[in-house]
Amino acid sequence: GSRSPPCPPSPVFSRSPCPQCAHANPCFPGSKCINTAPGFRCEPCPRGYRGNTVSGVGADYAKASKQVCTDIDECNDGNNGGCDPNSICTNTLGSYKCGPCKSGFVGNQTSGCIPQRSCSTPTSNPCDINGFCVFERNGEISCACNVGWAGNGNVCGQDTDLDGYPDEPLPCIDNNKHCKQDNCRLTPNSGQEDADNDGIGDQCDDDADGDGIKNVEDNCRLFPNKDQQNSDTDSFGDACDNCPNVPNNDQRDTDSNGEGDACDNDIDGDGIPNMLDNCPKVPNPLQTDRDEDSVGDACDSCPEMSNPTQTDMDSDLVGDICDTNEDSDGDGHQDTKDNCAEIPNSSQLDSDNDGLGDDCDNDDDNDGIPDYTAPGPDNCRLIPNPNQKDSDGNGVGDACEEDFDNDTVIDQLDVCPESAEVTLTDFRAYQTVILDPEGDAQIDPNWVVLNQGMEIVQTMNSDPGLAVGYTAFNGVDFEGTFHVNTVTDDDYAGFIFSYQDSASFYVVMWKQTEQTYWQATPFRAVAEPGLQLKVGAATLPCPPHPGAAQALPAGSP
Known part of the structure; x- marks a missing residue:
């Protein structure tokens, strides 16, 4: 029952079975000590430490030759310990911890730490001197060029024709298409279309298709x-x-199948032949017709009241028979059809499809988190996320971090990031409102849409008329280029906004020179040059007046 005496000093060649590991404890804590015959040895220093390896024979040697291991500072290994290079690394004994992003950077260890750009001082402003900062919802910023300049925002060059492309090529490192030289420097062509690939845009190329026949004489210009x-x-x-054997100057192709409506047996492509289709120009394979007026609900201006003639005197897309013109909130939607009858909401946006418009719905995404009141506000107002997870703590939920309205178009590219119904500027779908239906002295306006719907051109000297988009908007900031491609004509031209019906809209109209109308009756009309802003228009045929008023498409309210 007595304790074992300490091992006596052993000669180098002694084969004494004395266990030096137990009696001398020569190894660093965490390094295993292994008795050998004879002697002992220590395993290498544990992970996170560095030091010597020890082995020998005899208790005295073991006591005098302790293994020494020192902590490795992983944060100074040139790789920041494996943490994100722009984050805080904290060294600990035998290990390290990855912390938040360093000052001046945003993100986390999962998504990475990126520079936090700022426009607070000239030295931190990443935008070109001819550009400006755009503050994103998630706290980041991007850059855009001022009017009259084009590029990626970080680099901007002069843009004489204001179409988004610089007069000269720019040294942008991100290959942004808006850094490429404008192929029509003096004529707006936002799509840079070039049918013959000769480097000269179609809008300023005398022979756009390169077939040797000038555009003015060419019956196929492109x-x-x-x-x-x-x-x-x-x-x-x-x-x-698109109908080579049937005359069709409008070349309309509703279903975009390459076959013009004039010769297409199924104009809307819904599988129902035109002769049997109760909405020949609107796809409706079910042919639902609640009021049994032979006009399908999909295209019926009064789907619950029989109106086979579809008369709509004020061009507000509501048939006369069911048009009450009672609009309590004045947003352009009559009370019987308004999903927020007492709160103006021109867009009628209803993100959760509950029949209640977002502007009067306290929970737009129906996830149980109120939009603006406690326990909200909802950090993803349009996308259900009851857990409100926000990994980077920037106030924007993970569910909508890059795409707030969940329309698959990231916010930076989305022209309406808070409406899933609008992602791009697109004028391809519009209705024409004829303001002078009497007589045939001039033809109706002819509209040509370019650049995937982002550019529209009126080509004819015509009667006054409007091209009105079907998409409805609430209040929005809209910018664009208005260009009159002539120095000889003197008609009115312009654009409209806040269209509700043919008697309720605003028009910005411009005239190049003064003009006196050539007929003295019913009065001698004189048109002044310059820019005008007017509200409303007559619903009855207008008397003759100088020139023609034509308007670029604008979203109805």
């Missing part, structure tokens, strides 16, 4: 056709005519 064959009597040659 399709090479030296033979100019034209089987029907319209203005389009067979090479570019």
Whole structure:
């Protein structure tokens, strides 16, 4: 029962079975000591430490030759310990901890730490001297060029025609398309279309398709056709005519199948032949018709009241028979059809489809978190996220961090980041409102849409008329370029906004020179040059007046 005496000093060649590990404890805590025959040895220093390796024979040697291991400072290993390079690394004994991003950086260890750009001082402003900062919802900023300049915002060059492309190429490192030189420096062409790939844009190329026939004489301006064959009597040659054997100067193709409406047996592409389709121009394969007036609900201006003629005198898309013109909140939607009858909400946006418009719904996404009141506000107002997870703590929930309205278009590219119904500027769908339906002295306006719907051109000297978009908006900031491509004509031209019906809209109209109308009756009309802002318009045919008033498309309210 007595304790074992300490081992006596052992000669180097002694084979004494004395266990030095137990009696001398020569190894660093965490390093295993292994008895050998004879002697002992220590395993290498544990992970997170560095030091010597020890082995030998005899208790005295073991006591005198302790293993020494020192902590490794992983945070100074040139790799920040494996943490994000721009984050805080904290060294601990035998290990380290990755912390938050360093000052001046935002993010986390998962998504990474990126520089926090700022416009607070000139030295921290990343934008070009001819650009400005755009503050994003998540706290980040981006850059854009001032009016009259084009580029990626970090680099901007002069843009004479204001179409978003610089006069000269810019040294942008991100290959942004708006840094490429404008192929029509003096003529706006936001799509940079170039049919013959000769480096000169179609809008300023005398022979846009390169077939040797000048545009003014070419019946297919953008399709090479030296033979100019034209089987029907319209203005389009067979090479570019979507109905080569049926005259159709409007070239309308509702279902975009390459076959013009004039010769397409199923104009809307819903599988129902035109002759049997109760909405031949609006897809409705179910052919639902609640009021049994032979006009399907999908295209019926009064789907619950029979109105086979679809008369709509004020062009507000509500048929006369059910148009009450009672609009308590004045937002352009009559009370019987308004999802927020007492609160103006022109867009009628209803993100959760509960029949209650977002502007009068306290929980737009129906996730149980109120939009603005306790226990809210909801950090993803349009996307259900009851857990309100916000990993980076920037006030924007993870569910909507990059795409607030969940329309699959990131906020930086989304023209309406808080409306899933609008992602891009698109004028391809519009209704034409004729303001002078009497007589045939001039034709109705002819609209040509370019650049995937982002540019629209009125080509004819016509009667006054409007091209009005179907998309409805609340109050928005809208900017664009208005260009009159002539120095000889003197008609009115302009654009409209806040359209509700043919008697309720605003028009910005411009006239180049003074003009006196050539007829003295019913009065001698004189038009002044310059810019005008007017409200409203007559619902009855207008008397003759100087020139024609044409308007670019604008979203109805």
